[in-house]
Amino acid sequence: MTLRFGILAFPNVQLLDFAAPYDAFAAVPDAEVLLVSQTTDTLRASTGLSFLPAVTFADCPQVDVLCVPGGAGVNALLGDEPTLAFIRDQAAAAQYVTSVCTGSLLLGAAGLLQGKRATSHWYARDFLKHYGATPVDERIVQDGNVITAGGVTSGIDFGLAVIQALKGQLEAETVQLSIEYAPKPPFNSGTPSEALPEVLSAAKKRLASSRLEREAFFAKLR
Template identity: 55%
Template sequence: MPQTETRFEIGLLVFEGVQQLDLTAPYEVFASLPGARVHLVGLDRATVTSSTGLPLTPTTDLASCPGLDLLCVPGGIGVNALMTNAVVLDFIRAQAERPILVTSVCTGALVLGAAGLLKAKRATTHWGALDLLSAFGAIPVDARIVRDGRIITGGGVTAGLDFALAAVAELAGRMEAETIQLALEYAPAPPFSAGHPDTAPPEVVAAARLRLAASRAERETIIAAITGRG
């Protein structure tokens, strides 16, 4: 049986401290798209460890990555280092010079901001970092998916599924996106209404903010240095 001809080159950045679901959820959707070749783009070819300990091995590196139709930057604690990594930021800018979809999941949006791609753009990210986007000249929007031109940003972690399906619809049409959604049985019915600060109990919101506080403080310091607001 003949193989499907590659029509879409899709790259997801993979790095030390990536939030694995930010990466693997959209990967699963993109890899289900007929004609797609999905690359895990590392700084080099060395295996990295996600923020929760899952080993991940890049399939290509920044220097060898082909021209993409879609670039996705996932989030995680590792974005703190990426925001000041000139090689990574130059790679993102170079890919973005081409007419492609430039995307992020969760706090990956902060890296797009550091690369200068969110100025005067509507964008979203994890609720715990949403206000930080304005330091990069972005217009923060509290939503699961936000598109502004060729920039598509997804909210926190699980929003990667929603974002990826929306991106597939852009690349291959709504029917293809819905077919993938059905094949993956993506019909969320969470057991608790605690997925957003607007619906979670106050004590849960407080506990989550405390858990994220150290990373948040580090990001504030980095962003202040980058933008000259320190």
């Protein structure tokens, strides 16, 4: 029986947010992974890479796992009713409703995180409280059938965790080996608590534009 994964696609999505879980999901036998967007027109990721979604919201079949990635493009969708309606409609019958990075803000905007524990990118996690969620400083957080993951690279860990939930640890470890996921980062600066102060300051400066857009959006909500 085909296991169907649906990954939301949109302009300025963070490339690795969807590419990392895509690779993990696609390595599962009899899996179908669909990139879903409002149209099937060419999209550009935040890094500039162009790609084509597979199906539109209207044509997307019901998926077993809905995955919402993040990136700067999330900001434009926080009040976009067609996108939020698609997320709600698919979530109603999906086995798991999931996100990577700031994709959790879209789950929140769709009304799916009320009373839930959830995570996001470290520089956006605090926004989750605006949607009635409890922000959690963890790489992967599961609350019921909702699974949220931290920023960008957590998409691989997340993908394996979802596979474990669906198919068991043996399959998850087989996929891990198949994609040779054995991370040994050259630096210990992957989280704010590990990074040197000057590194944290530089990262916040680099991410400031998207952060300010979100602050303005939530200020209007209040």
